[in-house]
Amino acid sequence: MKHTLDRLRRPLRDLRISVTDRCNFRCVYCMPKQVFGSDYQFLERSEILQFEEITRLARIFRGLGVEKIRLTGGEPLVRRNVEQLIAQLSAIPGLDLTLTTNGSLLERKAAVLAGAGLKRVTVSLDALEDATFKRMNDVDFPVAKVLAGIDAAAAAGLVPVKVNMVVKRGMNEKDILPMARRFRGTGHILRFIEYMDVGHTNGWRMDDVVTARDIVEAIGREFPLEPADPNYAGEVAQRWRYRDGGGEIGVIASVTQAFCRDCTRIRLSTEGKLYTCLFATAGHDLRAPLRGGADDAALRDTVAGVWTARADRYSEIRSSHTARLEKIEMSYIGG
């Protein structure tokens, strides 16, 4: 079956595993409080894949060519003992193991995560000013704690730290330049993400998107930039280098410059459903066969079948109609 996957135009390289659908933030563009309130029904413990189940599937994905696993969520650091999962996954040879976090628990956990075998982290941070950050995360969490988490990650060797900033018009575009100034020369890589119409609860409108082009132009006016080559084929972020040697930034233009053609990602939800696209409306259940006694070969064939049948290209066909579809939520699938 590996042979079949190799022949595909889109090789299967990246696996994103959501380890929880819960989060201690309520970002307005991801888990708006009016939907994810105190009565929201998160997954029950019995529905969630256990660490051993995740690790077994990860080995199967590795056998199909996956080189990189990113743990995500919800907030992956709120999953109890997540470092034990990292230790199990890091025993699989040839895997690059990373994690995306809101940074709130990172100061406390960075050393333990690195010790368990995590290689790098991506930290989401949308503003440098507490008032704006609060408007974005809706839980009044201080920026300083996230910055301390970034420092702790760097000190633990989880480098380079990537910092993700989702830009939403009318919310935080005034923070673009302060963020660029703050992270220039630190060795951390700041990446600006176009606000996307993931899920169907965030009330996305095209007018709220600040385009990657505008972001690069704004930063380039203060600090001249030049394009840099991708690190690898299918890299999602476009790289830009400061001409004066101050490091680099990235822009992820998933709305204005679709990159479906090169999409090498697959996603495993907290409850064991497989999704080939961030904007999917339905997934393929792996938990039932996993718990029903399927052997590795059968699971491998199922995954390979899902991947070879994939034809998604949501970002290339996005319209005001598709934006209204009942898609899975970002907090469920993790980006």
Ligand code: SAM
């Ligand atoms: N809780 C973790 C965090 O915030 O980093 C991991 C999960 S979060 C869903 C993964 C990434 O998706 C974050 O960088 C977040 O900023 C991004 N994200 C969430 N909703 C988004 C949206 N509507 N458009 C663009 N990016 C979004």
Ligand code: SF4
């Ligand atoms: Fe939580 Fe991350 Fe979604 Fe924000 S973006 S609500 S931190 S899962």
Ligand code: SF4
């Ligand atoms: Fe991949 Fe779907 Fe995003 Fe296109 S829209 S790049 S297919 S996840």
